[in-house]
Amino acid sequence: MIRWTLDRAADRFARPDASSDKYRRGVLGLRTGSAAYPGAAVLTAEAAWRTGIGLVRYAPQLDDDPPALGLPSPAAAVLAARPETVFPPRPAGDGSGDAWSTDAADAWLVGSGTDPARRSFAEREAVLRLLASPAPVVLDAGALGLALDAPASAPSVLTPHRGEFLSLWRASGLGVRPSGWAEDRERLPAETALADAALALAERLGRSVLLKGSLSIAATPGGFCAVSGPATPWLATAGTGDVLAGLLGALVATHAEQVRADPELLGPLAASAAVLHDAAAGRAGAPITALDLARAIPGAVSEMIGTNPGAQPA
Template sequence: MLWTEADTAARIAVPDAFADKHRRGVLGAIVGSERYPGAAVLGVEAAHRTGLGMVRLIAPRRVEDLVLARRPEVVTGDGRVEAWLVGSGQDARLRSPSLAATLHAALGSGAPIVLDAGALDLAAQAAGAAVVTPHHGELVRMLAHVGIETHADAVRGAPAEWAGRAAESFDAVVLLKGAESVVAAPDGSVIRLPPATHWLATAGSGDVLAGILGALVATHAGEVHADAARLAELAASAAVVHSLAAARASGGGPLVALDVAEAVPATIAALLAA
């Protein structure tokens, strides 16, 4: 099936008169590193602009400082969260014991979790509903961990097939990013996504997408707990918001990742108005 803007608008949580920051969803973010601190800035920025109540950031001090300089409303340290976003701006090969312990605690919490970049290798360890966000090369490496050999060109040529194999292998929703992005669920269903502007092929755009998705999962965590199939719908909706925000930010020309994050509120407003 092809996911539409109307489908996406129906998955946006709009606050009511009884809303507060906790009811609107709290996202725990274990993102960024000393080497890639900007990923945390981008992901947290995008999450806030997608419309949740709060972000709790767990990161090295330098990463915290950079994020707080941009988004002073971020809360740092442990606390209650409805969903997790992990792995953006991290490298599994450089994972410290303390980071490993923090990630495993999040994975074992049972809360819905978005695994990006440096946490993709942990997908099979999630106790709750999980969604992974690989690009073609990352999907190849994920599949190699479970003995399935392929290559990036093969994945690029048949994204629905390979995303589906990964979803079944890891019992997780797979949002496969690329020129033709798809969402595959463990039950075998596949959602096809409208094409995005090619200007979106720029550093940090995946971090923005992960932040948007994390926010949508946090604002719908109760629904995901009740029915894990909702996670595929939220992944598809995040991709559409990301694509539309990129088109708005680009206006037909070049963009940078932060432009996309900044365009998210107006993009969501337009979706809701339509």
């Protein structure tokens, strides 16, 4: 198992150069947030933009509930917070499928701030189509379970916390809980027990896994395994996982071509997202709020790429 560091993350961070333009630098599609959780859409968009990316396209969930209690729709909230964000064409509305073409982005982040129980049939089919296409996909929160329903064709990475990980573990038929994991969730599994479990789930699903927590483990089906942390416990606050998802989405979108060629690269990218997330936390003060954390990402990136911001990754 590799201990992941900011130096390793810096080696894999894509810098723009004179030939860059917004499209070639990486386009991330977001299918995040919902009427129930519009804030998660904002946090994922904020984090993706602040990680450094050419373009973020926001694709609202198909057939989402109408906003209640005077809340803005997730799309309106994203636009108010980040007017740089672009929206894909409107759905055709003829029931024939998803106008958010899989080609609209180089990579996709799906699920943060969504509730699987409220996902429409059309939205589910659309995400399954994404998972059958070649563009890399980050699956978070309410979309994690879809990894069990689709063949592992798109290169993909899942970002469960320990509770979500256990649900995936059980639903994949791997048993009640991994070896070395106590029933009492206050008792943290040892690093090796976390790593063994993450590797086993990655292998079973044929997808990479970033198991989040004080220690975060990035594992791939091919056997890559990296640990980072312990991260600052001030991260234990609502929405920091949404920020991590947006950050990872940006790293994946800016490496989409390389990930298509070698999906194992999702392991190092996931590990890099975890260390950059904690570095941003270190700059966000204490206590941390999720939006402050996202806003601290550029400082963490600058610190990470250090004295040679133009250097190209190896």
